Amino acid sequence: MMNAIETMYASLGIEKPIYEYGEKILAGLSERFRKIDEIAEYNQMKVVKAMQDSQVSEACLLGTTGYGYNDIGRDTLEAVYAKIFHTEDALVRPQITCGTHALALALMSNVRPGDEILSPVGKPYDTLEEVIGIRPSKGSLAEYGVTYKQVDLLPDGGFDFEGIKNSINEKTHLVTIQRSKGYQTRPTLSVDRIGELIRFIKNIKPDVICMVDNCYGEFVETIEPTDVGADMVVGSLIKNPGGGLAPIGGYIAGKKECVENAAFRLTSPGLGKEVGASLGILKDFYQGLFLAPTVTASALKGAIFAANLYEPLGFGVVPNSTESRHDIIQAITFGKPEGVIAFCQGIQAAAPVDSFVTPEPWDMPGYDAKVIMAAGAFVSGSSIELSADGPIKEPYAVYFQGGLTWQHAKFGILKSLQSVVNSGLVQKEALN
């Protein structure tokens, strides 16, 4: 069998020294992988129980058209999400176009002119800068008279409790907490740390709304931010909770009033959750959610494998090879543009779709440097599928995430290393 696998890898362009180096690294990861499988097992049961308790039926997998009144599948799916996140309600819709839209919806519907939003964990995700109006933008919250304050994390990654306390005032209405580091270098927040932060804030101002940007964090741990006091969690269905099957969508789970506000904004005042046809999408939403715990585990294993593969070769990896994980993103710093390009081309060459195309750096709107992206995905732009991107600028780091199966994530990472070796950045002798 071992020989057959090696031969198969060879037929896909993975040379023996690369395969053997990968196996050597993997041999040291069995205990960590076992723990990930345990979390996936717990979360799989959590999802199945929520589906059973909500009495998901075959009829729920069908969809509605037109107004979408009495869409039993849509309403039941929202009940399932509410059970998983232990919240009063949830909004899970294909009409929410992406993660940014879900976050904008949650923010804009839960503040009013004169209110202030506080981010106690530093700068939010890039696209939210325009939603909030940190970067002036048409339709931003700033245009509607909503102000914004930010307290950066301390240099050691800790919360600036003093600064946070001083920033909370009578106008502070909503606190936004980003769980994943996204494309920054700060550590990702564990659910426990989010809980600590929320307790501190609620102690100062009990009625403030605490919202967590949950993107890339779902099912990485056995608890979610709503288990430790968050009033709302928000995320994208083409990341973890869509399990790779959801072709579009976003969710907001939380307090009844918060979700209701979001629904009135998504559709219309007076209509709220009552309209919004699900068309034919519900089976993929349910089945994707069912698969999400194991898909997330696969992506996590891939991230850990990548860190352990590249760290001994002298490249900077964040998180490092042994750190605990709270999201599925892995950063690898190559220090040279060739490394970023070779890595992304390797990931692309491992894809099930568009493996034959060669990604090149290009001038993407909204970025100040050329960016290279590898994504051979079934769902366009899906980052729970094996994907990587990197701006062509200092420190020449690549961000890697996803993998619907662990086996495919492994292949992609081996392929990236093969590509980096082929580019001459790593000598084969270094792999011994």
Ligand SMILES: *Cc1c(COP(=O)(O)O)cnc(C)c1O
């Ligand atoms: C992906 C992501 C978003 C935005 O989601 P899009 O679907 O790309 O609009 C927001 N916050 C974080 C932390 C993310 O990872």
